[in-house]
Amino acid sequence: MNFKKILLGSAIAAASFGLYACGDDSSSPDTPVNPDNPGAEIIDPPKQSELSPVIFDNLKITVMSGINSLRGSLSGMIKLDDTFLDTSEPYTADVDVKIDSVGFAVGRLINGNAFQEKINIHLDGVVFPTERVSLSQKYFEFSDLSGCGEFKLYIFVYSSSKEEGIQTSLYTSVYDQLTFTRPEQECQAALPPSSSSEVPPAPCTPVTAHPVSLSNSMGTSQSAINFETGLADNPHITIKFANNMATIVPGAGVTVYEDNSQTTGLDAEPKAGQTQICREDFVKSNFQLEDELTSGLWIDVVTADGKMYPVMIKKAMFESATKGTVDIVYYN
Numbered sequence: 303m304n305f306k307k308i309l310l311g312s313a314i315a316a317a318s319f320g321l322y323a324c325g326d327d328s329s330s331p332d333t334p335v336n337p338d339n340p341g342a343e344i345i346d347p348p349k350q351s352e353l354s355p356v357i358f359d360n361l362k363i364t365v366m367s368g369i370n371s372l373r374g375s376l377s378g379m380i381k382l383d384d385t386f387l388d389t390s391e392p393y394t395a396d397v398d399v400k401i402d403s404v405g406f407a408v409g410r411l412i413n414g415n416a417f418q419e420k421i422n423i424h425l426d427g428v429v430f431p432t433e434r435v436s437l438s439q440k441y442f443e444f445s446d447l448s449g450c451g452e453f454k455l456y457i458f459v460y461s462s463s464k465e466e467g468i469q470t471s472l473y474t475s476v477y478d479q480l481t482f483t484r485p486e487q488e489c490q491a492a493l494p495p496s497s498s499s500e501v502p503p504a505p506c507t508p509v510t511a512h513p514v515s516l517s518n519s520m521g522t523s524q525s526a527i528n529f530e531t532g533l534a535d536n537p538h539i540t541i542k543f544a545n546n547m548a549t550i551v552p553g554a555g556v557t558v559y560e561d562n563s564q565t566t567g568l569d570a571e572p573k574a575g576q577t578q579i580c581r582e583d584f585v586k587s588n589f590q591l592e593d594e595l596t597s598g599l600w601i602d603v604v605t606a607d608g609k610m611y612p613v614m615i616k617k618a619m620f621e622s623a624t625k626g627t628v629d630i631v632y633y634n
Contacts, residue, residue: 400432444488508580560591613633
């Protein structure tokens with residue numbers, strides 16, 4: 303890929319986690335327009351740097367059922383390139399390379415132009431600067447889009463190399479390979495419900511939240527858990543710490559999926575009209591968990607007999623590359 307190096311200066315600090323767009327205020331009869339959102343500007347992405355320490359790892363966007371409409375579900379990882387230091391002169395092994403911020407923009411594709419949409423993708427649970435950003439369970443609802451058709455998601459990553467006594471280098475990375483389609487059926491007006499019909503109450507199987515810490519810091523620490531008993535015997539999952547990452551090792555017959563219902567980084571709350579949290583409030587996706595554990599991640603652990611235990615990763619902390627603690631909340 304052919305990159306061009308630029309200096310961003312204060313733009314790094316001002317980078318938003320929402321939308322990024324530049325537009326020309328001038329207008330003419332020949333100016334392209336989004337007919338469903340005439341005031342929308344055409345997205346003008348920043349230029350990529352000639353060099354960048356950032357890798358986009360297996361990024362995907364999947365269309366799936368959301369709360370009131372379809373939604374776009376992101377997956378994959380934004381992380382630092384371990385080999386970047388080999389070509390990062392004049393820096394030494396003491397250089398501090400970090401991802402400073404990540405921004406997103408969604409554009410509706412019309413006649414080759416990407417018109418900016420009012421969509422915000424929040425990175426709840428991510429603290430900058432950081433070395434990696436997981437996009438698992440980052441969503442946006444199609445009901446917030448201006449219309450139906452083809453769309454493109456842009457990701458802008460701002461990073462830097464810092465070392466005492468050496469001028470800081472700033473980098474910009476742009477990923478523009480994610481496209482998706484919102485079907486026309488979503489934009490058709492829904493028929494008003496019959497006033498004589500009554501909506502039956504939603505089923506509810508009550509569940510209880512249980513906070514617990516899983517760790518390998520000491521010989522007496524518990525790193526595995528059976529969600530029915532809360533003990534380490536016959537575990538449903540075991541937390542593995544390696545290479546400064548925490549991952550899940552499923553027990554026999556156990557499968558771990560990303561949850562498709564809960565909002566990233568928030569504890570489950572009763573829905574409108576409910577007084578308690580229900581098992582039906584959690585909906586497993588079709589995607590098995592492949593990424594490392596990050597704060598705010600929601601997963602569903604499904605046993606061999608089909609029972610599901612929703613789990614939220616509250617916080618992942620490390621003492622070394624192979625030792626740490628993961629605070630979770632699970633429901634049974």
